[in-house]
Amino acid sequence: MAELLVIEGLTKRFRGLVANNDVSFALAAGELRCIIGPNGAGKTTFISMISGHVVPTSGRILFKSRDITKLPVHLRARIGIGRKFQTPTVFDNLSVYENIELAVLATPTPSRGRHARIMRTLDLVRLAEQSDRMVGALAHGQRQWLEIGILLAGEAQLLLLDEPTAGMTAEETHSTGELLRRLVRELELSAIIIEHDINFIRDLKAPVTVLHLGRVLVEGSFADIERNEQVRSVYLGNA
Amino acid sequence: MTAEIQPARRGVFRREDVAALAVFLLLAAIPLATSGYVVYILPQYMLLGVLAMSLALLWGHGGIVSFGQAAFFAIGAYAMGLVMKHLTGMAINSAYVGILVGTVGGGVTALLIGYFLFSAGVRAAYFVVATLALSIVVEQTVKSFSDITGGWNGLYVDRMTVTLGSWLELSLFDDAPIYYVVLAVVVPVYVIATALMRGRFGKIVVGIRENEDRMTAxxxxxxxYKTLVFGLSGLLAGVAGSFYATHAQFAHPVNAGVLFSTQVVIWVAIGGRHSLLGSFVGAIVVASLSNYLSSIEEIQNYWPLVMGLIFIAVIVLFRGGLAGLVEKLAGKGAHGRAAGH
Structure with a gap:
């Protein structure tokens, strides 16, 4: 598989603090990857640099072989990088339908095709029945799904998901995992997922990158990671 | 499925279209039923209504408050006056050039200011202060360059004549002809602005009001988009100013200042900032009411106080303004896409 995203020696310093230190990373097209690590490991900073919200101090980011290190957020979104924020960032005062509609308006979809596209997305994230509801009135888990729907409707190819199951019930968490696996399989999307929920990560059956103190500690399958002594000592041990 | 809040998608629009039709038919009928002062003054109020719409699309849809609308209005008014005064002996009707210069002038000024402020990330209260300063700058400019602008005396502006080659020459000196010409300008302005704000552009502007970070992402x-909506707003204020000058037959610093800009904010707040029609009607109603109250001897000195109380009452009791109130009374609860704040 071709590499969708290649990151070379990425470093971010906030004054004295080194949030990311010489991180190199590669993600194949159609790959699902989990990023774990204790608090302060630099996970959110890492995906913020991919989405363009944080400018790296040094290093390079290549998306589809193009250097995007200095590209602003909205232009990264246009070439297919979609970010779900830690706190759902949706349009609370608009309806579910209108939320997805705005995402579709960001794409070159001709006006005739918009409605069908919106409904297809709503079906995919199981919000078709909530179409007319105000987003502010949705349950937390539904808002998380809506935000994923927004990324899909916006034609993102790389999903950056910062704690997509935060605040979800065990059942919702489980179906979120199913949804993500289905998206990767059926729509050939790629995703980088920051998570804390070990059961969710185990369910995803995806490769895991462990960050610790801003560096990549180790990468591998969940089973490998679970057995790794270093990881156990910095992370799983006190989880 | 029972939803607590139903966003009214197409229903509200049809109702607002019916209301708009009723308002414009009523305005069209007034000169047939009466004459005199009402027919003289209403076109000016309609143009103030266009000025109110210029703020409503910015504030109600975009969530951007501007105390600079008077500046663009004055640019339109002075451009009209100066062009009509100095551009003589040309084959082309100088009033047309004046309207064009006034409209484009208002729009381009807003575009430039919007570009510098928005690309520098100026927003919320800081943006309001910048627009406030703009009103002051324009007011001081027209006061200071009195050789050109007439300073505090204002600038005399001729009533325009509508021409169409050698086929048509219609003087707008009388009240009724200019009334209908103004109405014939106001209606398409409303229709085009409404269509724009209901279409892709307007939806994006509402999205920015609701969540800038999401829209960027x-x-x-x-x-x-903020620059464009501000430019559109300046364009509308400019077109209103151009026609206002030729109707009122003057351009005056009073129509450039902070005080006048504040009045625009009040009209829009009372009329309903989420509705272009509401703010248009709001301006006409409030301007008429101020005019009426100031003519009653007993309260002549208190009428600004009365207006202030009405303003406060509207803000406290119905935040959606008259348009929001009408929608609520018309049933179906919530305010639809414009709801929220």
């Missing part, structure tokens, strides 16, 4: 160039 979706790939929208947020500063560009």
């Amino acid at each position: 979706l790939g929208f160039n947020v500063p560009m």
Whole structure:
């Protein structure tokens, strides 16, 4: 598989603090990857640099072989990088339908095709029945799904998901995992997922990158990671 | 499925279209039923209504408050006056050039200011202060360059004549002809502005009001859209100012200042900032009411106080203004896409 995203020696310093230190990373097209690590490991900073919200101090980011290190957020979104924020960032005062509609308006979809596209997305994230509801009135888990729907409707190819199951019930968490696996399989999307929920990560059956103190500690399958002594000592041990 | 809040998608629009039709038919009928002062003054109020719409699309849809609308209005008014005064002996009707210069002048000024402010990330209260300063700058400019602008005396502006080659020459000196010409300008302005704000552009502007970060992360160039909506707003204020000058037959610093800009904010707040029609009607009603109250001897000195109390009452009791109140009374609860704040 071709590499969708290649990151070379990425470093971010906030004054004295080194949030990311010489991180190199590669993600194949159609790959699902989990990023774990204790608090302060630099996970959110890492995906913020991919989405363009944080400018790296040094290093390079290549998306589809193009250097995007200095590209602003909205232009990264246009070439297919979609970010779900830690706190759902949706349009609370608009309806579910209108939320997805705005995402579709960001794409070159001709006006005739918009409605069908919106409904297809709503079906995919199981919000078709909530179409007319105000987003502010949705349950937390539904808002998380809506935000994923927004990324899909916006034609993102790389999903950056910062704690997509935060605040979800065990059942919702489980179906979120199913949804993500289905998206990767059926729509050939790629995703980088920051998570804390070990059961969710185990369910995803995806490769895991462990960050610790801003560096990549180790990468591998969940089973490998679970057995790794270093990881156990910095992370799983006190989880 | 029972939803607590139903966003009214198409229903509200049809109702607002019916209301708009009723308002414009009523305005069209007034000169047939009466004459005199009402027919003289209403076109001016309609143009103030266009000025109110210029703020409503910015504030109600975009969530951007501006105390600079008077500046663009004055640019339109003075451009009209100066062009009509100095552009003589040309084959082309100088009033047309004046309207064009006034409208484009208002729009381009807003575009430039919007570009610098929005691309520098100026927003919320800081943006309001910048627009406030703009009103002061324009007011001081027209006061200071009195050789050109007439300073505090204002600038005399001729009533325009509508021409169409050698086929038509219609003087707008009388009240009724200019009334209908103004109405014939106001209606398409309303229709085009409404269509724009209901279409892709308007939806994006509402999205920016609701969540700028999400819109950026979706790939929208947020500063560009803010600049465009501000430019559109300046354009509308400019067209209103151009016609106002030729109707009122003057351009005056009073129509450039902070005080006048504040009045625009009040009209829009009372009329309903989420509705272009509401703010248009709001301006006409409030301007008429001020005019009427100031003519009653017993309260002549208190009428600004009365207006202030009405303003406060509207803000406290119905935040959606008259348009929001009408919608609520018309049933179906919530305010639809414009709801929220």
